[in-house]
Structures are given as C-alpha cells and as structure tokens.
Amino acid sequence: xxxxLGIFSTLAMTLVFSSAALADDYTSxxxxxxxxxxxxxxxxxxxxxxxxxPSGSVSYDGSDLTKTTFDISVDVDSIDTRNSxxxxxxxxxxxxxxxxxxxxxxxxxxxxxxxxxxxxxxGDLTLRxxxxxxxVPVEVTxxxxxxxxxxxxxxxxxxxxxxxxxxxxxxxxxVIGNDIHIIVAIEATKQ
Amino acid sequence: xxxxxxxxxxxxxxxxxxxxxxxxxAWRPWSRRATAxxxxxxxxxxxxxxxxxxxxxxxxxxxxxxxxxxFLLFYFAVPVGILGLLDSLLKPxxxxxxxxxxxxxxxxxxxxLLPQIPRQISAPNAELWIDALSLIALGWxxxxxxxxxxxxxxxxxxxxxxxxxxxxxxxxxxxHIQASGAMAGALVAMSIAAMVLATWNSRIxxxxxxxxxIVLLLQLILIHGYFYTxxxxxxxxxxxxxxxxxxxxxxFTGDLPVLRRQxxxxxxxxxxxxxxxxxGIVCAATVRNYARADQAQxxxxxx
Numbered sequence: 001x002x003x004x005l006g007i008f009s010t011l012a013m014t015l016v017f018s019s020a021a022l023a024d025d026y027t028s029x030x031x032x033x034x035x036x037x038x039x040x041x042x043x044x045x046x047x048x049x050x051x052x053x054p055s056g057s058v059s060y061d062g063s064d065l066t067k068t069t070f071d072i073s074v075d076v077d078s079i080d081t082r083n084s085x086x087x088x089x090x091x092x093x094x095x096x097x098x099x100x101x102x103x104x105x106x107x108x109x110x111x112x113x114x115x116x117x118x119x120x121x122x123g124d125l126t127l128r129x130x131x132x133x134x135x136v137p138v139e140v141t142x143x144x145x146x147x148x149x150x151x152x153x154x155x156x157x158x159x160x161x162x163x164x165x166x167x168x169x170x171x172x173x174x175v176i177g178n179d180i181h182i183i184v185a186i187e188a189t190k191q
Numbered sequence: 192x193x194x195x196x197x198x199x200x201x202x203x204x205x206x207x208x209x210x211x212x213x214x215x216x217a218w219r220p221w222s223r224r225a226t227a228x229x230x231x232x233x234x235x236x237x238x239x240x241x242x243x244x245x246x247x248x249x250x251x252x253x254x255x256x257x258x259x260x261x262f263l264l265f266y267f268a269v270p271v272g273i274l275g276l277l278d279s280l281l282k283p284x285x286x287x288x289x290x291x292x293x294x295x296x297x298x299x300x301x302x303x304l305l306p307q308i309p310r311q312i313s314a315p316n317a318e319l320w321i322d323a324l325s326l327i328a329l330g331w332x333x334x335x336x337x338x339x340x341x342x343x344x345x346x347x348x349x350x351x352x353x354x355x356x357x358x359x360x361x362x363x364x365x366x367h368i369q370a371s372g373a374m375a376g377a378l379v380a381m382s383i384a385a386m387v388l389a390t391w392n393s394r395i396x397x398x399x400x401x402x403x404x405i406v407l408l409l410q411l412i413l414i415h416g417y418f419y420t421x422x423x424x425x426x427x428x429x430x431x432x433x434x435x436x437x438x439x440x441x442x443f444t445g446d447l448p449v450l451r452r453q454x455x456x457x458x459x460x461x462x463x464x465x466x467x468x469x470x471g472i473v474c475a476a477t478v479r480n481y482a483r484a485d486q487a488q489x490x491x492x493x494x
Contacts, residue, residue, distance in 0.1 A: 085484045088367040091421035093261055099419045100260055100306050129259055167250045167259070170370055171193045 023061035023068065026153060026188035030055050033186045035074055039163075040177030047086075047176075052078030056105075058188045060153055062143070065119045070108040070138075070155075072186070077102060094170035101128045109133070117141075121157070127166040134161065141185075151190035158183050193369050194248065202247030202373060206240025207380035214385060220392030233400035234275020237381055238268045241408050244377030248370040260306050260419070264374075264411055267299055271407045279400040292332060296325045296407075303414055312418075324414055327436060331406045334439045338462075339398035342445065345389045346459055347397040350442055350466050351405050352382035357435055357470035358413055364481040365428055366420035371412045378405055427480065431473045438473070441465035 030053030038046045056072035077098045079090050091098045108123035117140040125134050141154035160179045163169075172178075194202075213236045214220075217229035245252070245265045256262040274295065278288060300321045308317045339347040355378040363372025382405060389395050417424075417432065424432070444450075445462030453461075 083485070085367070085481060088421045089369070092367045093415070093419045094368055094370050097259075097261070097419065098421060099311065169250055172195060175193055 023059040023064075024151075025191045026058040026060055027191055028054055028056050028058065028072065029152070029187045029189050033188075034183070036183045036185075038181050040173075040179070041175075043174045043177070047081060049079055049081035049090075051076065051080075054184065054186060058153075058155065058186065060140075060155075060188070062140070062153075065113045065117075065140070066111045068108070068111050068119065068121070068138075070106060070121060070123065072106045072184070074104045075102065076104055095168050097128055104128075125161070125166075127161075128168065130166045132165055134159070136184075146189065153188055153190070155186045155188065156183070157185075194373060198247045198373075202244045203377045203380045206237075206243050206377050207384040209240055209243075210236050210381045211384035211388060214388045214395065218388070218392065218395050220388050220395065228279075228396070230279040230396055230398070230400040231276055233385075233397070234279065234404045235272045237378075237401070237404040237408070238272025238275070240377060240381050241268045241374065244374045248373040248377075260303060260415070263299075263302055264415060267411055268408060270295065271404055271411075274407075275400045275404040278403060282399065289329060289333075292407075293325050293329060296328045297321055299411065300324045300414060303411075304418060307418060324410075328407065328410050331410060331436075331439060332403060334442070335402035335406050336398050338439075338442055339396065339402045342459070342462065343389075343396055344393035344455075344459075345386050346442070346445075346462055347402050348382045348386035348389055349459075349463055350439060351402065351409075352379050352386060353463075353467055353470050354435070354439060355379045355382060355405065355409050357438075357473050358409055360474045361431065361435060361477050362412065362416045365431065365477040366416045366424070368416050368420060371416045374412055375409060378409055381405070427476065431476050434469055435473050438466050438469040441469055 033053040035051040035054055036048065037050075038048045041047045051074050054072045054074045056070070058071075059067065059069040061067040076096045077091060079087060079096065081087055081090065090096055093100070104125070104127040106123050106125050108121050110122045112120045112122075114120055114137070119138050119140075120135050121138045122133060122135040124131050136157045136159040138155055138157045141156050143151060143153045146152050158181075160181050162178050163180050164178050170176075210233075213232050214229075217232040242265055245268070249264070250259065250261055252262040252265040253259065254262075256266050274291070277283075283291075301317075304312060304317050304320060308314055312320065335347060335351065338350065355375050359372045359375035359379060361372075362375055363369045385395075385397065385401060389397070413432075442462045442465075444465050445458045447461075450458050450461055
C-alpha cells in the first residue's frame with residue numbers, strides 16, 4: 001500500500017512541476033506582424049520590400065527563454081517592393097518561384113539565451129524548396145494587453161541570409177547583392 | 192543589364208560558336224563537291240549548347256530533378272538531343288516520328304505540370320493541357336520540318352531565329368522570367384550561326400535534326416514560362432502568346448501556287464515577312480506593356 005502511495009505521489013508531483021515548466025502557446029497576429037527586407041542594388045542604393053504578415057505559432061516562457069519555439073510561415077506571393085514589374089520578376093522562377101514554392105517557413109530547433117530578453121534561435125529556414133539551418137538573434141520586444149484583455153508578446157529578429165544558398169542566383173552582383181537583410185517582427189497572441 | 196558579360200559570352204555566344212564550328216566541320220560549306228548528309232551533327236550539339244546556356248543562366252541542376260521543376264529543362268535536353276540524333280541516323284517514317292514525339296511530349300509536359308496538380312490545375316484540366324500542348328508541339332514540328340524540307344537554305348534558321356527572339360522578349364518582359372529569355376536567346380544565337388552557314392552553302396539541310404531540336408527546346412522553355420510565371424496572364428498576354436504560337440504557320444504563304452515560278456529570294460521574302468510582322472506585333476505589345484507598368488507610379492496596396 002505504501003509503495004502504491006509513493007508511486008501516485010511521485011506521479012502527481014511530476015505532473016505539477018512539468019505543467020509549471022511548460023511554455024505558453026502564442027499565435028502570430030498577421031495584422032501586426034511584418035517581414036521587411038532590403039538588398040543592395042548596383043552597389044549603390046538599397047531596394048526595400050515587405051511580405052504580408054507571417055503566420056504561425058510561438059511557444060514562449062518568459063522565465064526560461066530556452067523553452068521558446070517558433071514555427072512561422074510566410075506567404076511569398078505577398079511580396080511588395082512598390083513596383084509591379086519588379087514584384088513579378090521576384091515572384092517568377094528567377095527568384096522566389098511562387099507557383100512552385102508558395103511559402104517560406106522557419107522552424108526553430110534550438111534556443112540559446114544571450115540576455116534577459118534576447119536569444120539566439122537556431123532553426124530550419126525553407127525557402128524555394130531549399131532547407132538550411134540558420135541562427136538568428138531574436139529580441140523579446142515586450143508583453144502587453146490587447147483590446148479584449150488578451151496577452152500579446154512581441155518578438156523581433158534582425159539577420160542576413162545569402163540568397164544564393166537558396167538557389168536565387170539570378171541578377172548576380174553588382175546588379176543585386178547576394179546578402180539579404182531581413183527584419184521579422186512578430187506580435188503574437190497568447191492562446 | 193541583368194546578366195554579366197561573362198554569362199552572355201558563355202551562355203549565348205559559346206553555344207553559337209560551337210554549333211557553327213560543328214556545322215562547318217561536318218558540312219564543309221567551302222567545298223564545291225557534294226558532301227555526305229551530316230544532319231546528325233545538329234541535335235547533339237544544339238542540346239549541348241542548350242545545357243551550356245542553362246548552366247550559365249539558371250540554377251545549377253540538382254539530382255534527382257524532382258526537387259525543382261526548373262531542373263527538368265536541363266535534363267529534358269538530353270532525350271531531345273538523342274531523339275534528333277536517332278532521327279537523322281535511322282530516318283524513320285513520318286508517322287513513327289510523330290508518334291514518338293507525341294509520347295515523349297506527353298511525358299515531358301506531365302512532369303512539368305506535376306507540381307501544380309491539383310493545387311493550381313485540376314487533374315482533368317491538366318489532361319486537357321497535356322493534350323493541347325502535345326498537339327501544339329506536333330504542329331510546330333510538322334511546320335518547321337515541312338519548311339526545312341521544302342525550302343533548304345536560310346528560311347528555316349531565319350524563321351526559327353525570329354520565333355525564338357520573340358519568345359525571348361515575351362519570356363523576359365511579358366512573363367518576367369529573364370533566365371528563360373536568355374536561354375531562348377541562346378537558341379536565337381545558334382539559329383543565326385546556322386543561318387550564316389546556310390547563306391554560305393545552301394546544301395545544308397535543316398530537317399531531321401536542327402528544326403526539331405530547336406522547336407522542342409523552345410517549346411519546353413515556353414511551356415515552363417507560361418505555367419510558372421508569377422500570376423494569371425491578362426487577355427492581352429494570352430493573345431500575344433497565341434499569335435506567337437500561330438506565327439510559323441504564316442511561312443506557308445511561300446507555298447502559294449502563284450509563287451511557284453518566282454525567284455527564290457522573292458519566295459523567301461513572302462515566307463519570312465508575314466512571320467516577322469506577326470512577331471513584331473507580339474514584341475511591340477510586350478515591350479509597350481512592360482514600359483507602361485514600369486512608368487506607373489508606385490502605389491501602396493489596399494489596406
């Protein structure tokens with residue numbers, strides 16, 4: 001009997017502690033989330049563009065950032081550089097090839113805490129059918145309450161990728177630089 | 192200029208030089224004596240030239256090719272080259288050539304469309320497209336084979352160069368695929384090389400090898416471009432594509448009975464001019480639409 005009680009109490013304690021350690025689930029709010037990029041053009045100025053708000057889920061625990069996970073998806077067809085010819089070039093097979101690869105995704109595989117509200121997130125970025133592991137610095141930009149009392153947390157990543165690693169080799173430098181500077185800003189709602 | 196001078200040299204000029212040298216060595220246009228039939232030289236060299244162009248302008252082909260439909264353009268050049276080589280060496284009858292071409296083309300088109308079925312194209316519609324595109328390929332093939340048989344000399348490479356040139360403009364500026372436009376440009380360069388040598392010696396025959404290989408490779412690029420360009424094409428763009436596809440038929444004006452006793456130069460003009468006018472309309476409309484879109488003020492998308 002004592003042995004049975006022991007097993008039950010151990011099981012109960014495990015359940016209590018594991019639920020306390022679970023991160024909260026968040027969903028990205030595409031209306032208040034952004035993907036912005038810029039790229040060097042003719043080694044002179046920069047061209048800027050945006051994608052429609054990223055969708056996906058975030059698991060976040062403010063007390064232990066290493067438990068944070070990201071599973072984010074971006075609709076590539078939403079690219080906008082404020083010039084229709086350029087947008088069509090970018091959506092075509094020379095660049096993003098949206099008919100064949102309509103989304104780009106990022107799935108985190110590991111997190112290393114670098115500060116109170118900063119972390120290096122390693123994950124698989126899939127773009128144009130090519131998956132590469134990248135590490136991006138992510139900042140937790142804050143937590144607040146929404147109009148309906150829901151909890152919202154912001155995340156911001158600022159990083160560069162080499163487009164040739166993802167098969168985008170058209171218009172090589174000096175026409176378009178290989179390094180793409182990307183800012184991903186996500187406002188996620190706690191579920 | 193979206194391409195570097197090195198890309199243009201290696202991707203367009205090199206295939207043309209390669210083909211020109213191969214034709215010169217095989218056909219010996221300087222020789223007054225009749226040389227043996229050397230049509231076997233065309234298909235393999237054009238296929239190699241196309242692969243060189245692909246290597247310079249497109250993403251390097253991966254293996255297996257299923258990872259990206261673009262890789263298929265590179266790998267399809269191999270069977271197209273082999274088909275042309277067998278055609279010139281074995282000289283099978285027309286019906287057998289047509290059947291083999293139709294079977295091969297149905298496989299090619301199906302594989303090209305596969306990533307879009309059923310997301311963008313329903314399975315029944317895909318079957319219709321496969322049938323229609325196979326018939327168009329057969330139509331082009333018959334047209335150019337007939338032209339090459341009936342009118343040896345510059346007619347076939349001239350009209351193929353014009354059709355490939357208009358396709359290059361349509362692909363790059365109308366459908367926004369510059370790399371495919373550049374590959375069509377490589378086909379233009381190879382056709383011009385053949386045309387120059389045909390001007391030198393009109394004994395060079397372009398049936399069973401040259402016309403077939405250029406036609407099939409150009410069709411491949413056009414089919415890929417049509418289905419993988421960024422968005423739904425406007426009615427105008429569809430009309431220009433239709434006119435481009437129909438334009439080779441205008442070369443049959445040279446077969447009109449009233450022209451039978453005319454001089455060859457006159458008949459060449461009657462064949463080429465209607466085709467060039469039709470292609471000119473396609474190019475002018477495409478360039479005008481591109482320029483209009485570029486001049487339009489950028490506007491923020493609706494909220």
